[in-house]
Amino acid sequence: MTDALLDIAGIRVGYPAPGGGTKVVVDGLSLSLGAGGIGCLLGASGCGKTTVLRAVAGFEPVLAGRIDVQGQRVAAPGLSLPPEKRSVGMMFQDYALFPHMDVAANVAFGLRGLSRVAQRTRVAEMLELVGLADRGGAYPHELSGGQQQRVALARALAPGPALLLLDEPFSNLDTETRQQLAAELRGLLKASGATVLMVTHDQSEAFAMADRIGVMDGGHILQWDCAEALYRRPLDRFVAGFIGRGTLVPAAALGLGSGGDVLLRPHALRPDPQGPLQAELVALTFRGPGHALALRLAGGSLVEIDIDDPDAATLAAQPPGSLVRLSLLDVAPVRFD
Numbered sequence: 001m002t003d004a005l006l007d008i009a010g011i012r013v014g015y016p017a018p019g020g021g022t023k024v025v026v027d028g029l030s031l032s033l034g035a036g037g038i039g040c041l042l043g044a045s046g047c048g049k050t051t052v053l054r055a056v057a058g059f060e061p062v063l064a065g066r067i068d069v070q071g072q073r074v075a076a077p078g079l080s081l082p083p084e085k086r087s088v089g090m091m092f093q094d095y096a097l098f099p100h101m102d103v104a105a106n107v108a109f110g111l112r113g114l115s116r117v118a119q120r121t122r123v124a125e126m127l128e129l130v131g132l133a134d135r136g137g138a139y140p141h142e143l144s145g146g147q148q149q150r151v152a153l154a155r156a157l158a159p160g161p162a163l164l165l166l167d168e169p170f171s172n173l174d175t176e177t178r179q180q181l182a183a184e185l186r187g188l189l190k191a192s193g194a195t196v197l198m199v200t201h202d203q204s205e206a207f208a209m210a211d212r213i214g215v216m217d218g219g220h221i222l223q224w225d226c227a228e229a230l231y232r233r234p235l236d237r238f239v240a241g242f243i244g245r246g247t248l249v250p251a252a253a254l255g256l257g258s259g260g261d262v263l264l265r266p267h268a269l270r271p272d273p274q275g276p277l278q279a280e281l282v283a284l285t286f287r288g289p290g291h292a293l294a295l296r297l298a299g300g301s302l303v304e305i306d307i308d309d310p311d312a313a314t315l316a317a318q319p320p321g322s323l324v325r326l327s328l329l330d331v332a333p334v335r336f337d
Helices: 050-059 103-111 116-129 146-156 175-192 203-209 229-231 237-242 308-317
Strands: 006-016 022-033 038-042 064-067 072-076 089-092 165-168 193-199 214-217 220-225 247-250 262-263 268-270 277-286 291-296 303-308 321-330
Touching: 006 050, 022 050, 022 064, 022 214, 038 050, 038 072, 038 175, 038 203, 050 064, 050 089, 050 165, 050 193, 064 175, 064 229, 089 146, 103 116, 103 146, 116 146, 146 175, 175 203, 193 203, 193 262, 214 229, 214 237, 220 237, 229 262, 237 247, 247 303, 268 303, 268 308, 291 308, 291 321, 303 308
Parallel strands: 038 193, 038 214, 089 165, 165 193
Antiparallel strands: 006 022, 006 064, 064 072, 214 220, 247 262, 268 321, 277 291, 277 321, 291 303
């Protein structure tokens, strides 16, 4: 046992394969999440992140390993505590609000074991928390997508689960609304004191929401770390390519020795007439608010760097194929041998 509120150790989860046997979807996955923390599993569709969430919720058994919540073993081979006994709440992608119930009734749905007075008090607390104190009598169809999300969150938090699971919480919202609500939802969750494990395929959501992020591929967590460490100090080639913008280039192309590759982020190079490096200009593009400069390094590697307006104005007069001198900024490129 550990002090973590959620402790997952070496779980394997799979499904019956069409031709017999088991198709393993998650294998040897471990993570720990402290009380009040927000963790996120980040990865492309099919990487196994939602399967992990379902195993924690009690919807899928584990074939190996274990899952503990608040120090209690809730899953292991031959052991699967029913979902309702795990002290785990879940907010689904589609929010699953009851259309025939008003907001207050939706939030009260998981409080049926309480007296009516206690229910009303708890519902009022939750609606106040999510900023909908005056919308208890409204119906889901009368609310915006963001308001529906808040109602779903209030309903999930109302019973006071030890752990809250969020499955792609912004998938039903447009891009602008998603970006706006990510930071807002994090604030609500922190205010509630909830411990949260969420899944998403969107890096900006993960970075805006989570304290710790696990980048997943092929049923494994490749790195479980804070957002800045994933960006600046990736431990794996996949993580380096998956997180943010960047290119793996031979170290020799940057004068950093002859062995291995380095991760080059868009801010790591800058145009410098006296710079020691030289590259071929491929294209200059306005991205708003700045410009992106596409370059071909020695050896043929194509990279893209961000530049400011004065540098862009100077380079705009140079035709594609001309040579640009560069300096490597005071950064520590991550090297992969």
